[in-house]
Amino acid sequence: MSYPQKVRIVEVGARDGLQNEKQPINVATKLSLIHQLVDAGIVHIEAGSFVNPKWVPQMAGSADVFNGLQRQRGVTYSALTPNMKGFEAALAAGASEVAIFGAASESFSQKNINCSIAESIVRFKPVMEAAQKANIPVRGYVSCIAGCPYEGDISIDKVAEVAHTLFDMGCYEISLGDTIGVGTPAVIRRIIAATQQQVPIEKLAVHFHDTYGQALANIYAALELGVSVIDSSVAGLGGCPYAQGASGNVATEDVVYMLNGLGIDHGIDLDKLIQAGTSICQHLGRSSGSKVAIACQG
Ligand SMILES: CC(C)(COP(=O)([O-])OP(=O)([O-])OC[C@H]1O[C@@H](n2cnc3c(N)ncnc32)[C@H](O)[C@@H]1OP(=O)([O-])[O-])[C@@H](O)C(=O)NCCC(=O)NCCSC(=O)C[C@@](C)(O)CC(=O)[O-]
Numbered sequence: 001m002s003y004p005q006k007v008r009i010v011e012v013g014a015r016d017g018l019q020n021e022k023q024p025i026n027v028a029t030k031l032s033l034i035h036q037l038v039d040a041g042i043v044h045i046e047a048g049s050f051v052n053p054k055w056v057p058q059m060a061g062s063a064d065v066f067n068g069l070q071r072q073r074g075v076t077y078s079a080l081t082p083n084m085k086g087f088e089a090a091l092a093a094g095a096s097e098v099a100i101f102g103a104a105s106e107s108f109s110q111k112n113i114n115c116s117i118a119e120s121i122v123r124f125k126p127v128m129e130a131a132q133k134a135n136i137p138v139r140g141y142v143s144c145i146a147g148c149p150y151e152g153d154i155s156i157d158k159v160a161e162v163a164h165t166l167f168d169m170g171c172y173e174i175s176l177g178d179t180i181g182v183g184t185p186a187v188i189r190r191i192i193a194a195t196q197q198q199v200p201i202e203k204l205a206v207h208f209h210d211t212y213g214q215a216l217a218n219i220y221a222a223l224e225l226g227v228s229v230i231d232s233s234v235a236g237l238g239g240c241p242y243a244q245g246a247s248g249n250v251a252t253e254d255v256v257y258m259l260n261g262l263g264i265d266h267g268i269d270l271d272k273l274i275q276a277g278t279s280i281c282q283h284l285g286r287s288s289g290s291k292v293a294i295a296c297q298g
Pocket of ligand 1: 016055080085114177207
């Protein structure tokens with residue numbers, strides 16, 4: 001079986017991971033997490049989100065996070081931007097990349113960003129144009145690829161269609177999100193096979209939540225198909241505020257351990273990564289969601 005020789009990890013712990021936390025997390029803690037992750041070798045990190053703070057209070061301090069970064073050369077510090085207001089704030093804060101986030105589910109789109117899928121595309125267009133003018137790369141997300149917390153089953157054709165629309169608009173990469181972690185490898189294979197008819201496989205990333213314990217198996221299936229970009233969250237932090245019951249993203253430590261076993265290059269120091277996860281878990285007063293971190297720490 002052939003896999004990509006090299007994988008890029010997109011670390012989403014500081015955004016997707018922390019956005020759902022009920023307890024306040026100060027800017028210094030977020031910065032410490034981001035700096036530790038970069039020190040561990042992460043080169044692509046979602047550092048925050050410029051959304052309505054009434055909707056996602058935990059991301060309210062994102063401008064301060066961006067302003068406080070000790071930026072390292074070669075590291076991408078990205079932010080979610082659902083509309084022009086978010087984009088302008090991200091630009092002012094110095095985000096090196098932004099992400100627009102759509103969905104393959106109408107109901108999820110309404111709950112998450114307060115508009116239909118078609119309306120979301122209309123809102124994204126000026127963001128794309130402004131980003132192109134400012135030379136800021138734009139990543140695109142498609143949520144609910146394998147199921148929706150409100151509608152259940154989602155058409156694979158819809159996933160491929162939304163992915164194609166975002167790619168066609170100018171997103172350099174499309175991240176396929178199994179927001180509630182219901183996918184299994186056979187389903188994920190079908191989704192990727194259909195989507196790669198519309199978006200080249202090297203432009204696809206996978207973003208799997210581990211709610212049903214399927215994330216690593218699904219990533220393995222994606223690797224077999226040639227996907228080489230994986231979103232993950234240190235210590236398996238996270239969940240989506242608009243997807244009841246969604247647990248964290250797959251833990252970065254567990255992905256790195258699996259990549260090590262497969263001999264796939266990723267550039268991350270597992271010990272330092274585990275340390276970063278331990279620090280944030282201690283701060284949050286909870287145990288790690290990474291099986292590898294738990295095993296390595298006895
Ligand atoms: C998208 C909006 C803003 C639309 O919200 P809206 O209510 O439709 O926006 P609006 O344009 O009608 O404005 C209403 C109010 O929101 C404010 N507003 C408008 N835009 C912004 C902005 N950018 N930043 C700050 N404030 C903003 C605006 O200023 C106004 O304030 P008011 O006059 O009432 O005081 C809202 O629905 C929202 O903030 N939603 C939160 C979405 C979110 O962050 N979800 C979690 C991330 S997505 C995710 O986790 C999934 C993913 C990506 O990880 C992949 C996966 O797992 O599947």
